[in-house]
Amino acid sequence: MKKRRFSIIVPTYGRFEEVFEFLDSVTRQTYDNSLIEVLVVDQNDKIDLAEGLKKYDGDLNIKHFKVTVKGIAHAKNVGVKNATGEILTFADDDSKYYPETIEAANECFNTNPAVDMFYGKVFDRSANRNLIRNWKQHAVKITKFNYHHNYIAIACFTSIKLLFFDERFGVGTKYGVGEELDYLLQALDKxxxxxxxxxxxxxxxxxxxxxxxxxxxxxxxxxYGAICRKHRGFPMLWNLMVSSSFQLLSMLLFFITFRFNAAYTRYLAFAGRIKGYIEFK
Known part of the structure; x- marks a missing residue:
């Protein structure tokens, strides 16, 4: 079985203990840790991670990058540009890996050499339940029509090296979200x-x-509206129409049942989509 080198990119801001809990989970991998590098892209002003990272010397190959530009897309790009592994992955600073996570990803690339990017699931093994989404129990080829329930950034593993995040999106920008979906859509476009x-x-x-x-x-x-505009074409226009219609109908339903707070939330979800689509250049 081929053993690939993995680069785990961890953008972090505003967290301390969680970062080290994640790194602890990496040290427990069944995979050969000498084939793993962790790139901690540190956007903190007040939190100092440097001393805590030193305790992993000899156990993990950690590269610590201090950046002054705030934004998760920028931080991820710093990681991509400095990664040396054959497989890149992007962890949240409050996530954790199971002992077999990297081993499983490596095996997926071994058994499916034509696949360039895998998305896994977020799962609570102790409670035997899905987290965030109701993840499918079978593999799915991701397209622009079915991505909604089949991807999550923190479980992305890819062999694509020359794919970067659009720094107009994501936490730290005026949109606040979208860099991970744009990254996926770029891969599909290519x-x-x-x-x-x-x-x-x-x-x-x-x-x-x-x-x-x-x-x-x-x-x-x-x-989301801005992403649909950037990748405009029938699939994303259809997705925008369906999701916007759902929000609009939900708003009307909540309104006629006197659930005005919920109706207003749905209105914002609808209006935000339209605003993002119209204003994105």
Missing amino acids: QYEVYYTPLIDVWHPQVSVHLMTKEKVYYYAKG
């Missing part, structure tokens, strides 16, 4: 083979859209 597989799993705290502030709902929707 005719790369992209698959979801349930064989790769990572852990991340559960995220609920119901806990999002109204401001975040609006800006996330605005980012």
Whole structure:
């Protein structure tokens, strides 16, 4: 079995203990750690990670990059440009890997050499349940029509080296989201083979859209609309129409049942999509 070199890119801002908990999970990999490098792209002003990273000397090959430009897309690009591995992956600073995560990713590339990019799932092994999405139990070829429920950035593993994140999107920009979807759509535009597989799993705290502030709902929707405009064509126009119609109908349903707060949230999700699509250049 071919053993590939992996580069784990970890953009971080505002977290301390979680970063080291993630690194601890990397040290527990069943995969040969000498074939793993971790690129910590540090955007912090007040948190100092340098001393804590030293404790991994001899256990992990960690490259620590201090950057002054804020933005997750920029941070990921710093990692991509400095990565030396054959496979790149992007971890959240509050995620964790299971001991077999890297081993499973390597095996996926071994058994499917024509695939350029794999997306795994976010899963809680202790509770035996999916996190974030209801992940499928079978592999899926990802297209512009089915990506919605089959990808997540923190479980992306790719052999593509010359693919970069659009720094107009993502946390730290006016859109606040979208760099990971744009990255996937760029790969599809370039005719790369992209698959979801349930064989790769990572852990991340559960995220609920119901806990999002109204401001975040609006800006996330605005980012999605802008992405649809950037990749305009029938698939993304269709996706925008379907998702916008859903938000509009939900708004009307909540309104006539006197759930005005929920109706307003749906209005923001609808309006943000349209605004993002119209204003993106």
